[in-house]
Amino acid sequence: MRVMAQLAMVMNLDKCIGCHTCSVTCKQAWTNRTGMEYVWFNNVETRPGLGYPRRWQDQAEWEGGWVRKANGRLTLAAGGRMKKLLNIFSNPKLPSIDDYYEPWTYDYETLLNSPQQQQFPVARPLSLISGKPMNVTWSANWDDDLGGAREYGPKDPMIKGIEDKVKFEFEQTFMFYLPRICEHCLNPACAASCPSGAIYKRSEDGIVLVDQERCRGWRMCISGCPYKKVYFNHKTGKAEKCTFCYPRVEVGIPTVCSETCVGRLRYIGLMLYDADAVLDAASVENDQDLFAAQRGVFLDPEDPAVQREAERAGIPGDWIEAARKSPVKRLIMDYQVALPLHPEYRTMPMVWYIPPLSPVVDVVKETGHDAESQANLFAAIDTLRIPVEYLANLFTAGDVAPVNEVLKKLAAMRSYMRDINLGRDGNADIPATVGMGEEEMYEMFRLLAIAKYADRY
Amino acid sequence: MTDTGFDSPLADALVGTRRFFTKAQVSDDKRSMYVAGGRSGDSFYRDRWSHDKVVRSTHGVNCTGSCSWKVYVKDGIITWEAQQTDYPSAGADKPEYEPRGCPRGASFSWYTYSPTRIRYPYVRGVLLEMYRAAKQAVGGDPVVAWASIVQDPDKAARYKSARGKGGLVRSSWEEVVELVAAAHVYTVKRWGPDRIAGFSPIPAMSPVSYASGARFLELVGAPMLSFYDWYADLPNASPQMFGDQTDVPESGDWWDAGYLMMWGSNVPLTRTPDAHWMTEARYRGQKVIAVSPDYAENVKFADEWVACNPGADGALAMAMGHVLLKEFFADSQVDFFVDYNRKFTDLPMLVTLEEGENGWEQGKYVVAGDLDVPEKDSENAMWKTAVLDQRTGQVAIPNGSVGYRYGEEGWGKWNLDLGDIEPALSVYDTRDDAVLVRFPRFDADGGSVVFETRGVPVKRIGDRVVTTVLDLMLAHYNIAREGLPGDWATSYEDADAVNTPAWAERITAVPASQIIRLAREWTHNAIDTGGRGMILFGAGINHWFHADQIYRAMLVLTTITGCQGRNGGGWAHYVGQEKIRPIMGFQHMAFALDWHRPPRHMNQTAYWYVNTSQYRYDTFTADDLDMGTGVFAGKGVMDLLALSVRLGWTPSYPTFNRSSLALADEAKAAGMEPVPYVVEQLKSGELKFAVEDPEAEENFPRILSLWRSNLFGSSAKGNEYFLKHLLGTDNAVTASQAPADKRPDGIVWPEQVPEGKLDLLTTLDFRMTSSTLFSDVVLPAATWYEKHDLSTTDMHPFVHSFNPAIAPPWQSKSDWDSWKEIAKKFSELAVDHLGTRTDVVAKPLWHDTPEALATVHGSVRDWRTGEVEPVPGKTLPVLAVAERDYTAVYDKMTSVGPLMEKVGMLTKGVPYDVQRETEILRQRNGTQRGGAGDGQPKLDTAIHVADAILHFSGTANGHLATLGFKNVEKRTGTQLHDLSAEHEGKQITFADTQIQPVPVITSPEWSGSESGGRRYAPFTINIERLKPFHTVSGRQQFYLDHDWMQGMGETLPVYRPPLNMTMLFGETPLGEKTELGVSVRYLTPHNKWSIHSEYQDNLFMLSLSRGGQTIWMSDRDADKVGIKDNDWVEAVNRNGVVAARAIVSHRMPEGTVYMHHAQDRLIDVPLTETNGRRGGIHNSLTRIMIKPSHIIGGYGQFAYFFNYIGPTGNNRDEVTMIRKRTAPVRYN
Secondary structure, rough: EEEEEEEEEEEEEHOOOOOHHHHHHHHHHHHHOOOOOOOOEEEEEOOOOOOOOOOOOOOHOOOOOOOEOOOEEEEEOOOOOHHHHHHHOOOOOOHHHHHHHOEEEEEEHHHOOOOOOOOOOOOOOOEEEOOOOOOOOOOOOOOOOOHHHHHHHHHHHOOOOOOOOOOOOHHHHOOOEEEEOOOOOOOOHHHOOOOOOOOEEEOOOOOOOEEEOOOOOOHHHHHHHOOEEEEOOOOOEEEEEEOHHHHHOOOOOOHHHHHHHOOEEEEEEEEEEEEHHHHHHOOOOOOOHHHHHHHHHHHOOHHHHHHHHHHOEEEEEEEHHHEEEHHHHHHHHHHHOEEEEHHHOOOOOOEEEEEEOOHHHHHHHOOOOOOHHHHHHHHHOHHHHHHHHHHHHHOOOHHHHHHHHHHHHHHHHHHHHHHHOOOOOOHHHHHHHHHOOOHHHHHHHHHHHHHHHHHHO | OOOOOHHHHHHHHHHHHHHOOOOOOEEOOOEEEEEOOOOHHHHHHHHHOOEEEEEEEOOOOOOOOOOOOEEEOOOOEEEEEEEEEOOOOOOOOOOOOOOOOOHHHHHHHHHHHHOOOOOOOEEEEEHHHHHHHHHHOOOOOOHHHHHHHOOOOHHHHHHHHOOOOOOOEOOOOOHHHHHHHHHHHHHHHOOHHHHHEOOOOOOHHHHHHHHHHHHHHHOOOOOOOOOOOHHHHHHHOOHHHHHHOHHHOOOHHHHHOOEEEEEEOOOOHHHHHHHHHHHHHHHHHOEEEOOOOOOHHHHOOEEEEEEOOOHHHHHHHHHHHHHHHHHHHHHHHHHHHHHHHHHHHHEEEEEEEEEOOOEEEEEEOOOOHHHOOHHHOOOOHHHHHHEEEEEEEEEEOOOOOHHOOOOOOOOOOOOOOOOOOOOOOOOOOOOOEEEEEEEEEEOOHHHHHHEEEEEEEEEEEOEEEEHHHHHHHHHHHOOOOOOEEEOOOOOOOOOOOOHOOOOOOOHOOOHHHOOOHHHHHHHHHHHOOOOOOEEOOHHHOOOOOOHHHHHHHHHHHHOOOOOOOOOOEEEEEEOOOOOOOOOOHHHHOOOOOOOOOOEEEOHHHHHHHHHHOEEEEEEEOOOOOOOOOOOOOOOOHHHHHHHHHOOOOOOOOOOOOHHHHHHHHHHHHOOOHHHHHHHHHHHOOOEEEEHOOOOOOOHHHOOOEEOOHHHHOOOOOOHHHHHHHHHHHOOOOOOOOHHHHOOOOOOOOOOOOOOOOEEEEEEEEEEOHHHHOOOOOEEEEEOOOOEEEEEEEOOOOOOOOOOOOOOOOOOOOOOHHHHHHHHHHHHHHHHHHHOOEEEEEEEEOOOOOOOHHHHHHOOOHHHHOOOOOOOOOEEEEEEEEEEEEHHHHHHHHOOOHHHHOOOEEEOOOOEEEOOHHHHHHHHHOOEOOOOOOOOOOOOHHHHHHHHHHHHHHOOOEHHHHHHHHHHHHHOOOOOOOOOHHHOOOOEHHHHHHHHHHHHOOOOOOOOOOHHOOOOOOOOOHHHHOOOOOOOOOOOOOOOOHHHHHHHHOOOOOOOOOOHHHHHHOOOOOOOEEEEEEEEEEEOOOOOOOOOOOOOOOHHHHHHHOOOOOOEOOOEEEEEEHHOOOOOEEEEEEOOOEEEEEEEEEEOOOOOOOOOOOOOOOEEEEOEEEOOOOOOOOHHOOOOOOOOOOHHOOOEOOOOOOOOOOOHHHHHHHEEEEEEEEOOOOOOO
């Protein structure tokens, strides 16, 4: 056992309102500068939809992340390291600027400076790349709130295989939001892809960074990252990425995206894990076992043996304490309501998500039954407006069972709390159906609903 | 697994060697490289994060968020902003307010240094040249120079027709201020002060900035234009039913609800900082419902999506009411509901039924003066409503009606304590008889009226046939009771019977079974939780012409189930509702009530309806709006407005067709006092109201100033009519004027309609907008990160501050400083041209004063026709006289005037003695030396004004709140002052708000209580302390018996469909396809990327959206006319043209398009293929439509106050043709 500490994040998608405040505050703080106009370290995608860059999840096209070879060894999907070295001067697997978007501005000055003329003046869009007038046809958030729509939805890679379950018709509309930052993976493909050794993982907190002095701009990291969360700065010629706001977290304040999250859905905390176990876990044969395998890598900070090993590994006492109190640990390990994004990429991502529950009662409305009864709720989950298969494609390599477990816990929590809200005694049978105790369920409720600042970070 | 590893042994070896060439530590499995310490390669991010200071501020216009922000400054430059997280706690067992904010607010700092920033003063070049030349020609007097331009029709036409077409040139502050001041002086002198107007939107989010121009203009005698009604955000149902403008729960109170319906309110988008309360309350077991025509953002969170057809919400609410009333009021009774309604609603109030030529009609409230009861001859006997006491079987007159609110006899009796009286909700069991009463329904095609008769149980009191409001309601809602005659709904499935669930299904597309279930769930929840059911009302239901009826139907649901006045219960109207928590201090400072009373307050909808000549395009009569009950037969809407004006119901500026200063001079010359002189002149017909001849030049509005406002790019309903008639520039109006048989007959109707009525348009702003584009003068304003001000909202109980992160850059100034400059120059120029003048001020009969008792039984009598005598304050507006020393305007603006100590303050009918407070303010702000304000507290700086606002309000000054409650106690006889006593010694100062958001104090200025740290919910004081509502009955009123309400068929809530634009204006019927495209409903909901704290031109928001004007439409409509996503489209109707790009999604319902609100014409708008001119804004396709019932006045809660009641600038009933653009896209 080799204990290491990792800063991690959980986002509760059930609370995300899709407001993009996180994107804007992050952009303002970090990427609002020349060469980075098209870059959003944090972006929010409406799902179903194409995402940013367009169809980033289509690894058949982009070849990001790792694949497990027949011999059980991992290799970068874009090709082994030999291939990387041989192809270093021509990297064909890069999203083009059109896949991100051509950033633009406007000739705003015209509004004030126009001489007297025939028409009311207007500010036209100008490309920030060429400086010339342009037509805006795509952006980092083009399909916002469309719910997919006929034109874009069917091209969502997550629809593949469940086309019969997703109809882009008024009556069947559904959507939810997926905010994304760098995953700060335990097994980062970007780092492994870098021929210059410029990408590293900070030993004390696991934040993945690009050394701006060492980066030579090969862009292999951009190909290697299956989440497409490493970006190329067109001015400096170097790669840049989300830094988990290390200048902030180092002094004890949360990342910009978290602290400014109006939905109050982001949790930051420390996870202890066994660094020696990562590669084995990332190499399990079946894609659908990966998420459980990753959970198996995490160490219980309550375990005296883990504490001892952590101390031996040089992890300070207050960090171990932080790991014990970590809300992220509670959500991932204790309540088991958070799931990783695309475990099948085998990078062991460390930004996890609670899948969205609602709307749920919608589907039982025709029955005339008490929609809050947990029996009805559980039945309803199988026919959610958001197809559970879609969520499974995002979080569990297509296995619907773990997603269902989480949704049932959320539904049970609502059902259990209804009694308490009405001044009645809580019904212990309800948490029991999802394998939880009353106290545990109440604590989960407090963490998810009341979610005080001090409890989120 | 033993053979894990990478690639192949060769690769392993190669990669492995890297370990020897780096100082970094490579993991044993060579998977990752770790580095500790050093990291010079990443110092860039540390540098980027470093900053010099963080300043607290917020965002200042129209945003209910009122979020506190951290503004980061580095090297004297604002870098970015992020939310503050230091709000006081909402409680240990509740979520917190932090981190309030949204992406719009988060990108505001872009404006500071943006290329659209206005850095210097600008003037329209052609006007500036004329002004400079004129000044030279007339020997240097700026006032004479201005006169020489505007009096010359050619010159005037030249600069007016150039409006909006570029050609702004830089000038100096000195020159611009002189020009603006000269124009004001000239206009006061030539036409009178009420030909000047100012508009600045909702003050709650920067009351000092609002007060700047408002204080100046009110001192001059110029009206301020309202905003709440103009935005169509004012729900007239609120004054109608509660006698209150609007009072709503803070968002933290959503948490307390057991059942939450979001009805036309897309919370994540429009109430972004508050939405978390909804998502989190679900975890508490709250059930959440979304009623929305499209799959809006909030639907994602709802347990159920109720996909109601646009504008059909009233039918849904009526059907829910049908189920609720039938099952819980007719078929069975619930004690909780019975108790509540006896005390707090008018359900038991008696109503007289009148037998007319067509049968029995719903009549007037029975009042003490009608009856042989002991109170018959008491004071205000005609204003005391009656009930039937079920203990005695006799009529009783309970306390609490408006008759007890005024006069000597009512002391201690204006309360809801029923004493021994047990009011009967129904007379069904004790009825003497049952009569068939006529009830209107409007659900026929086109919305015309059909009457049905249904039986109502009655009692006979002498000759009088009476019943209760509940009995009327049951019949009106079509709920059969054994033994009552008439044609009744046979079941919930009876689709032909009005108000049944099956009937509603046909109109709303919501399944009847869902309606029934929702009604039952709602009711059971109310019983289970003691009234903790809440409905969030939104713009989706409030912006319709008949929104008051939709609201009333919904308020039935929240009220009869005992949910109003509860934490976690009742209505939560979230449409532009902005709570200036320290409202009393604000009103007195902003409207200069410390110097002159009354102020001139104008309802803006009527102002523009008249002054942009939109009434000329009413190709229908007022009788088409009541849909044929005949009450308005032969009248135009303008006739009704003129009547409302001359009876003193609604304000009207310019008031008379002569200057209000000249009238005083004439009176003097005639040897009369001004008021009797004006009355005599009116009576004789010598003097007319300006509204009776609006196209005559003496009645034009001459000067308009905008600050914190983009009227021409945003709120101007009928935008193109503004451009045509007000500004005199290019426009896209193609509508026809009314044919001879549809014209109002009571006003002058010249054949020629003037264009370019306005002489001077001034805008103060920090960015370019349509308003600055069209302005003659543009002044550079400080942004929200460059000045001091206050911020409050309904949505949280705090007051917090704006503070300058940097000084106003370039030549920009704060609004307060800019208006001070103008006031100073104005005062100087006034020495030669104005001096001291007497001003005759006409003001409407005010709510919360005895003036509201002008119209007994709401029976309308017109002095013009000789039915009554013209009496100021009764059958005429109140006429008051003001002495205005125009040379002292600046002195008055910058000091607190003497009326505070001499007269005190009055807010919502509650008096306050403020001698002590004025003295404290002298010490806090310092004392003015010399001039008109000698010895008075200073108002030199924005902080002075902020401190005055806070100190003169009970919400920030515990002593005042307690004093106010003690004064109310005298009237109510119930205990109240303990509500604020816990904070009696607390005085919130501006300095306090700079440190942290500060919780406010419970005050009589509002109806709810924060005492003891509870979340704010409205009407809790009424319910818990038996304080009456400010209505005629003193109760929450379902029944409205004014003549016009009867004539409109709206005594009780009734479903009225959206206006039929084909019938009224000849627009293509909905759904029809022609060579011009397909006809669709045209709605303008709020835009995710440009609402409230933010505007559409911000580059961050444009980058996250489609980067220009867009129209959302369904794929089904798009298919009909061959439109694909991002295609250029044109939307055209008689009002104007929009050239935008399409967003096509299946989340939109067929038959309806959305052009989101506030999409200005500045960003990427091409020339249209329709007329070759620049495309319009979202309001280019709308126009003003006045609903007659909104201009009722002089009757209880139907009495005017600023932004309290009035015609709404509703905009949802419009339709348009939409088609794909075929001509190439050109910009010039």
